[in-house]
Amino acid sequence: MWTSILIAVLVLLALAVVFGGLLGFAAERFRVEGNPLVDQIDSMLPQTQCGQCGFPGCRPYAESIANGDAINKCPPGGETTIKALADLLDVEPQPLDAEHGVEQAKRVAVIREDECIGCTKCIQACPVDAILGAAKHMHTVIESECTGCDLCVEPCPVDCIDMITVEPDIRSWTWTPPKSGVIATDRQGANA
């Protein structure tokens, strides 16, 4: 009888050792660096790096959200971002916090080039390196890379940077959904 107990104990022990080893190996081998939730949140933020949320860039804000911060501090992302974040984190969507700014149409910075004195201050301010130029030479904004964050406007000593709202053109145009909201009988009534 003792032998069977011993065998059972040994078998269980051996199993424990094997699975413990496996788990330990897996924990080392497939270790996830950082918090994956932060990456997910970060991918939903608009990456303007504008700092309107009060954090130095989108990733720090993503980290803060992962630690329980409010999700409504991102004006460039607006309602869409708040909704996506609410879905991800399973919380109630809140209206945008007006303290951090209001949602605006997409904008890009444009340097009035004949007024630029080439001070490089805007280049240093641009979080995504979208401004091109050298000291005492004219600077210009690479429009396709500009996130419209506004951060270059303040440092310019001669105020030659404008934030221009991007107008839809024939290539960016898309169909709009049909206008609804009036039910059929209403419209017939209006026509009569």
Next chain:
Amino acid sequence: MTQLWDFSGGIHPAENKHQSTSRPITGAGLPEVLVLPLQQHIGEPAESCVAVGDRVLKGQKIADVTGGMGVPVHAPTSGTIESVSLQPVPHPSGMSDWCITLKPDGKDEWAPLNPITNYRDLDRETVLEQIRDAGISGMGGAGFPTNIKLRPPRDRKVNTLILNGAECEPYITADDMSMRENAVEIIAGLRIMAWILRPERVVFGIEDNKPEAISALRKAAEGTQTEIAVIPTKYPSGGEKQLIQILTGMEVPSGGIPADIGVMCQNVGTAIAVSAAIHRGEPLISRVTTVTGYAVTDPGNFEVLIGTPIDYLLAQAGQENSKLHRLVLGGPMMGYTLETPAVPVVKTTNCVIAATATELPDPAPEQPCIRCSMCAEACPMELLPQQLFWYSKAGEFDKAEHLNLFDCIECGACSYVCPSSIPLVQYYRAAKGEIRVQQAEQLKADRARERFEARQARLEREQQEKEQRRKERAKAAAEAQARKQAEAEKADAEGQPADDRAAKAALVQEALARKKAKGQQQAETKAETSETKAASEPAPDIDALEKQLAQATAKLNTMQSMLEDARAENADNVEKLERAVTKNHDRVKRAEEALAEARQSVAATDTQTTDS
């Protein structure tokens, strides 16, 4: 007899083709101006290669695409370039795009042409290049550059070449009339394309409602290996994927192209253009367009120069303004309403319908979906239109995508059968557009993140390098100090006094004291300003205004100092700086005024409150 398959769904709308087939194709003539959009194809817009005032000959290249996908644009007749400007173009948005305006001189003088007499002796690449240079893009609808389409990837051999003569959409008869009158040329173009692709099977798909065209083609195709497949009339059998299914029984995979299953479709008009480009060397400068509808007295097909304004074309067909209710470009199922007839005919314009109010009435008001599932029965792509509608309307785009929204060919069969007159296709188009916009934004955000992270890494690296250099310098300094000390000790030992070091230390002390005093002074002024601020802080807008003023003044100061520097150096940006300084003077003044005003108003309210 060719074996035929059937596709699911489809509808049988009233054909309305007889109006425009009663007379042969006629030339539309030469309008006063021709407006040639730089983008008439999918891909990059062409760039103008002529200047305003240049005289160009018929068939001369006037715009080309140098980088990226696209085809050139040619002058449809001889004349002078009047302008390169933004003009309304045929587009559902009704927006403008860059166009070259050509004023014809009436001489219709050809530029030298170089036809290929025996293309079979040439390299396929040379022939494809000739097709590209002739500016040919698909003439059926989308306008995909033909030379690129005719060069499928190496691993995708085209086994079946299909020429699409189905023309299933009501009203349109441009292909029908071309096939009746130009069958020989169509077969010639088809043979060139077949020679390029070397398929095992060449099929001509044509609907059974075009008996004249069928007999003309049968005659023209005698002695060739082209099969003429007569298919039953059903909308949308002319859709690329549907026609492939009818003729081969195969389905194009979701998200794929016909070349994935070894099939390629080409349009009748494209075949004519290819034949003209190779056998006669003529670029694509005209096409056959149907002008029909009950608001024109003389409907029919016209051989139209590309760039001809639609209103000119309507006048040729005898437009009756009083009857005209809606102008539709393309067919009644897939076309769109034109807001102005002042747009030109482009390479993809196959039909213009000038409809009366009874012919194409305004859409009935949308009513709620009753889940009758007629749309699902009509859908030729076997999608779930009502689910797609539901998700598109609710903005749940990921769910719509999951139900293969992007496989929708926007044929309009679902909207046609909907008893609640829901404009389903418009919902799908809007949803597709929104999804594309979101995808583009996501891409841009990802790129911005990459750039931001790269910049952070660079800044950190620079910081580290700086630190490194600082450490090295400190080390060097310490060594130098040690050496000096050693020398001094040595000198001490030799009995020489080290007076100068004491003097230096005294100087340093003095400088420190000066700095401290200055700091105190600054702190005092700061305190003062904050006091004044505190005193006048009853309203938050004053605070903001003050901040603005302070900012403006600070900026003015920096600017002025920069200006002085620049003047001292005699730099070339003095003028710019002067301008900026005057501008900022104004700004400071404005800010001051605003502040004073605000203070006054606050004072007024204050007195009011005390009064009351």
